[in-house]
Amino acid sequence: MKLFNGMTVENNELAISGVTVSELRRKYGTPLYVYDENMLENQCDTFISNFKSEKFKTEVLYASKAFSCLEVLRMANRAGLGVDVVSLGEIHTAYKAGYDMSKAYFHGNNKTREELKYAIEVGLGTIVIDNDYEYEMINDLAKESKKTVDVLLRINTGIDAHTHEYIKTAKDDSKFGYSVYDETIFDLIADINGQSNLNFLGFHSHIGSQIFEKSSFYEAAKVVMEFSRRVEEELRLTIKVLNLGGGFGVYYTDEDKPFELGEFLQEYIKVIETESENFGLELEKVVIEPGRSLTCNAGSTLYTVGGVKKTFAGREYIFVDGGMADNPRYALYKAKYEAALANKINADENTVYTVAGKCCESGDMLVMDTKLPKAEQGDLLIVPSTGAYNYSMSSNYNRLPKLPVVFVKDGTSRLVIKGETLEDLIRQDI
Numbered sequence: 112m113k114l115f116n117g118m119t120v121e122n123n124e125l126a127i128s129g130v131t132v133s134e135l136r137r138k139y140g141t142p143l144y145v146y147d148e149n150m151l152e153n154q155c156d157t158f159i160s161n162f163k164s165e166k167f168k169t170e171v172l173y174a175s176k177a178f179s180c181l182e183v184l185r186m187a188n189r190a191g192l193g194v195d196v197v198s199l200g201e202i203h204t205a206y207k208a209g210y211d212m213s214k215a216y217f218h219g220n221n222k223t224r225e226e227l228k229y230a231i232e233v234g235l236g237t238i239v240i241d242n243d244y245e246y247e248m249i250n251d252l253a254k255e256s257k258k259t260v261d262v263l264l265r266i267n268t269g270i271d272a273h274t275h276e277y278i279k280t281a282k283d284d285s286k287f288g289y290s291v292y293d294e295t296i297f298d299l300i301a302d303i304n305g306q307s308n309l310n311f312l313g314f315h316s317h318i319g320s321q322i323f324e325k326s327s328f329y330e331a332a333k334v335v336m337e338f339s340r341r342v343e344e345e346l347r348l349t350i351k352v353l354n355l356g357g358g359f360g361v362y363y364t365d366e367d368k369p370f371e372l373g374e375f376l377q378e379y380i381k382v383i384e385t386e387s388e389n390f391g392l393e394l395e396k397v398v399i400e401p402g403r404s405l406t407c408n409a410g411s412t413l414y415t416v417g418g419v420k421k422t423f424a425g426r427e428y429i430f431v432d433g434g435m436a437d438n439p440r441y442a443l444y445k446a447k448y449e450a451a452l453a454n455k456i457n458a459d460e461n462t463v464y465t466v467a468g469k470c471c472e473s474g475d476m477l478v479m480d481t482k483l484p485k486a487e488q489g490d491l492l493i494v495p496s497t498g499a500y501n502y503s504m505s506s507n508y509n510r511l512p513k514l515p516v517v518f519v520k521d522g523t524s525r526l527v528i529k530g531e532t533l534e535d536l537i538r539q540d541i
C-alpha cells in the first residue's frame with residue numbers, strides 16, 4: 112500500500128498525521144473515516160497557488176458532492192475556495208457552514224423550483240442553467256424576487272473523456288448541458304441574454320471524472336473558447352466567465368498515473384491564456400471545480416477484521432465490519448483500492464486475500480486479491496483514498512448506521528461528523 116504524506120509507521124503500526132490507528136479505534140471505534148487535515152489544506156493550497164493568471168481572475172470551487180459536511184466546507188471557505196453545489200442539501204450545508212454564498216455555483220440537470228427559490232433567497236452567486244425548462248423557471252423566480260441572477264449555460268463539447276481518451280462526436284447523448292453542435296443553442300443564448308433579471312456571463316463545461324489525460328482538458332477548453340468566439344460574433348455579446356469543471360484524476364492503486372497537479376495547473380492556465388488570445392476573448396474570470404482531487408487521498412477508512420475464511424474454491428476472505436454501505440464504489444464501478452493491516456504494517460505480505468464487507472450482497476467487496484500479512488480477528492484494516500465519493504455516497508443498507516468522520520492533524524484528532532446511532536436509524540419511521 113502506498114503511504115501518503117502524513118502517514119508514518121511507529122512500532123509496526125500505521126499513524127496518520129501523528130495519531131496511531133489503535134488510538135483512533137480506542138477513541139472512536141470502527142468502522143471509521145479518517146481525514147488528514149494537513150493533506151486537505153495542502154491540496155487547497157496547491158490549487159489556489161497554481162491556478163493563477165495575470166490576464167484574468169481565477170476561481171477554484173470545491174465540488175462538494177465529493178464530501179459535503181460543515182467542517183470540510185468551513186475549511187474550503189477559509190482556504191479561499193468557492194463551492195459547487197447540486198442540491199438543496201448541499202446548498203444548505205454550505206450556507207450553514209458560513210460559506211460566502213456569492214462564491215457558490217449551483218449545478219444539476221433537474222433543479223427543482225424549491226431548490227432554485229432557496230438558492231436565490233440565500234444569495235447564491237451563480238446558477239448554471241442546464242436546459243430551457245430550467246431557464247424559464249429561473250427567470251420567473253428572479254422576476255418574482257426582483258433580483259438579478261448571474262447565470263452560466265452548461266454546454267456540452269462532445270468531448271467524452273470517461274474512457275481516458277477523448278473522442279469528439281457531434282451527436283452527444285449526455286444528459287448534461289446543451290450541445291455546442293445543436294444550432295438551436297444560439298436562440299437559447301440570445302433569449303437568456305435578453306432577460307433583464309438574468310445576467311448572462313458565459314459557459315460551463317465538465318467533461319468527466321478521474322481523467323488522466325492532460326490533453327482532454329486542453330482540448331475541451333479550446334472547444335469552449337472556439338464556441339464562445341462564435342457566440343460573440345453571431346450574437347454580438349461578450350463572454351466574461353468560463354467554468355471549465357473538474358475531473359482531475361487521482362491515485363487509488365498503482366494502475367493510476369495521475370499528473371503532478373501543480374505543474375498541470377500552471378500548464379492549463381497557459382493553454383487557456385493562449386487560446387483565449389487566439390480566439391480574441393476578453394475573459395474576466397476562469398473557474399475550475401475539483402472534487403475528488405481535493406479530498407480523495409486525504410481520507411482513509413479504518414475497519415476491524417472479523418472472520419477470515421477460505422472458500423471451497425480456494426479464495427481467502429477477510430471480513431470487515433463495514434463494506435458497500437460505507438464504500439459502494441466497488442459494487443457500482445468495480446473500483447480498485449489498496450489495503451493494509453494497519454497494526455502489522457511492516458509484516459511480510461505473504462497471503463492473497465479478498466476484503467469483503469458484511470452486507471447481504473455478493474457484490475459487497477472492497478478489495479479483490481490483495482497481498483497482506485496473515486490476518487487475524489481484531490486486526491485493523493485500512494483502505495486509503497476513500498476521501499471522495501465514499502461518505503457522500505454511503506447508505507444505510509442493511510440498516511447499518513453511517514460512520515463517524517474524524518479529522519487528524521499533527522498528533523491530535525477530532526470528531527467532525529458523529530456516527531449514527533440505532534435511534535437515528537428509526538428516527539423518521541412512523
Ligand code: LLP
Binds near residue numbers: 177195400401500
Ligand atoms: N463539476 C461537475 C459539474 C461535476 O459533475 C463533477 C463531478 C465535478 C465538478 C467534480 O469532479 P471531480 O473533480 O470530483 O472528478 N461518483 C463518482 C464520481 C461522480 C462525479 C460526478 N461529477 C465516483 O465515485 O467516482
